[in-house]
Each structure stands twice: as structure tokens, then as C-alpha cells.
Amino acid sequence: MKRKVILSLHIANELVQRGFPIIELKPSTKIQGRAAFIFELTPKLSEVLTEISKRKGIRL
Numbered sequence: 515m516k517r518k519v520i521l522s523l524h525i526a527n528e529l530v531q532r533g534f535p536i537i538e539l540k541p542s543t544k545i546q547g548r549a550a551f552i553f554e555l556t557p558k559l560s561e562v563l564t565e566i567s568k569r570k571g572i573r574l
Contacts, residue, residue: 526551
């Protein structure tokens, strides 16, 4: 199973609201004191992440 790590709480919340379950939650290894939200990487998740990144003007 491929996974996608999301470090942004706002983006993770949006994904959960859209029905994507968090499959694992770990402390971030990149940013101390932050969480890493891990989702299963599916074609639908990729599609939604592309839409979010275009809307917010960020790279995911």
C-alpha cells in the first residue's frame, strides 16, 4: 500500500472531511513538535490533493 504523508493540519482536516481516513498518525521527523498525518495514496486522494494545491497555490 502506498502512503501519502501530510504535515499540514488544515489539509489533513479537509481530507478527513472529504471522507479520507487517517491510517496512521506519527510525530513529524521533519518539524519537531508537529504531527505527520498518513493517508492511503489512491487515485482519488491524488486528484483531491491536486485540486487543493491549485486552490491554495501550494505544492504538495
